[in-house]
Amino acid sequence: xxxxxxxxxxxxxxxxxxxxxxxxxIQVLRDIDLSLADNEFVSxxxxxxxxxxxxxxxxxxxxxxDSGTLSVDGAPVTGxxxxxxxxxxxxxxxxxxxxxxxxxFALKAAGYGAGERRDIAREHIELVKLTKFANAYPSxxxxxxxxxxxxxxxxxxxxxxxxxxxxxxxxxxxxxHQMQELLTRIWEEHRLTxxxxxxxxxxxxxxxxxxxxxxxxxxxxxxxxxxxxxRPREPDSASSAEFIDLQREVLRSIREESLxxxxx
Ligand SMILES: Nc1ncnc2c1ncn2[C@@H]1O[C@H](COP(=O)(O)OP(=O)(O)OP(=O)(O)O)[C@@H](O)[C@H]1O
Numbered sequence: 001x002x003x004x005x006x007x008x009x010x011x012x013x014x015x016x017x018x019x020x021x022x023x024x025x026i027q028v029l030r031d032i033d034l035s036l037a038d039n040e041f042v043s044x045x046x047x048x049x050x051x052x053x054x055x056x057x058x059x060x061x062x063x064x065x066d067s068g069t070l071s072v073d074g075a076p077v078t079g080x081x082x083x084x085x086x087x088x089x090x091x092x093x094x095x096x097x098x099x100x101x102x103x104x105f106a107l108k109a110a111g112y113g114a115g116e117r118r119d120i121a122r123e124h125i126e127l128v129k130l131t132k133f134a135n136a137y138p139s140x141x142x143x144x145x146x147x148x149x150x151x152x153x154x155x156x157x158x159x160x161x162x163x164x165x166x167x168x169x170x171x172x173x174x175x176x177h178q179m180q181e182l183l184t185r186i187w188e189e190h191r192l193t194x195x196x197x198x199x200x201x202x203x204x205x206x207x208x209x210x211x212x213x214x215x216x217x218x219x220x221x222x223x224x225x226x227x228x229x230x231r232p233r234e235p236d237s238a239s240s241a242e243f244i245d246l247q248r249e250v251l252r253s254i255r256e257e258s259l260x261x262x263x264x
Contacts, residue, residue: 007074008035009193010059010161015068017054018218027218028054032068034212034221036161041187041194043204043211045250047258051219052197056165059195060086072161082110085154089166091146093138099149100125100134106153124152128182144175148182155186161193169199177235180207184233201250205243206233213253216261223253 017029028051036042044052057063058070061080070077072084080086093102103121112120125134128148138146147167154162167183168176180203187194198204204211208227215222229242237243 006037009038009040009073010034010036010195011069011071011074012055012059013069015058015065015070017051017058017063017065029058029065030218030220032219032221036193036195039191039193041196041207041209043196043198043208044214045198045201045204045211045254046214046219046222047216047254047261048199049261050214050216050257052214053165055214055219056086056163056195056197060084060163062086082157083159084161084163085157085159087147087150087154087162087164087167089169091138091143091150093146093149093153095138098135098137099130099141099145099152102138102149103153103156107156110157120156121152124156125149127155127186128152142175143171144179147171147179151183151186155190159192161195162187163195165197166199167196168203176203181235183207188232201247201254202238204250205229205247206238211250213250213257216257222257225250225253 012032012034015029015032016027018025018027020026032055044055046052054063058065059077061077061084094105097105100121103124104117107117107120122134125131128151130145130148130152133141133145141149150167168179171179184207186192196207205227211225211227212221213223213225214220225246227246229237
């Protein structure tokens with residue numbers, strides 16, 4: 001019988017990263033091994049400064065690394081690519097363009113023709129439920145709406161993977177929950193693979209299949225938790241004993257690292 005090995009969607013092996021030169025050189029990531037399967041939702045959590053954003057930027061191809069390997073679908077990552085959509089905490093929209101215009105602008109940069117740009121942008125503005133605001137400028141949109149445009153833009157080239165760095169960190173609690181539900185729906189419908197950085201452990205448990213806790217000094221993978229809670233998850237899921245126990249375990253793991261920083 002032939003057994004075919006499944007290639008992970010994303011794979012990092014023995015990855016190291018430092019900033020600076022000479023005696024100012026500081027290692028921020030050490031020996032990172034991380035694999036994401038197709039359609040998996042993985043959150044990265046950890047004490048401030050442990051290297052979560054640096055790791056995400058490396059996967060996005062926006063930051064280089066010293067050694068180790070990084071591949072998507074088995075192919076080495078050599079820079080940013082349309083196979084990975086990125087959403088940051090700051091909305092990064094162009095203020096002089098409408099919601100529709102912002103998505104179209106990104107598609108133009110990706111080489112799409114005018115008609116196609118209009119249709120794809122309209123479809124993605126609809127996906128994030130902003131059709132009524134398609135012609136509004138960023139200054140006329142709330143934080144949640146701006147982040148929906150950023151998600152529409154990141155998804156417009158139909159990437160296989162979504163890389164999100166604290167995308168809902170600046171939003172109020174209610175908008176944040178709405179955005180979590182929207183993201184879950186899009187993730188389920190589009191079979192995306194998501195790598196999600198957050199400080200909010202409840203958010204990580206609610207959204208993820210797996211939570212990776214990073215350690216510090218230098219940044220490393222400390223512990224991984226499988227989230228075995230059934231789906232679909234409801235806002236009420238957060239009050240179940242299983243949910244709360246897992247949240248507590250993850251928090252404990254993060255706090256051990258914070259203590260190291262405080263005692264250093
Ligand atoms: N461009 C840079 N040049 C030098 N050092 C950097 C640079 N970017 C990040 N660092 C350092 O790398 C380490 C990791 O930073 P990073 O922002 O990745 O951590 P983080 O876990 O995302 O933090 P936070 O949770 O506070 O956002 C920190 O010590 C930071 O000061």
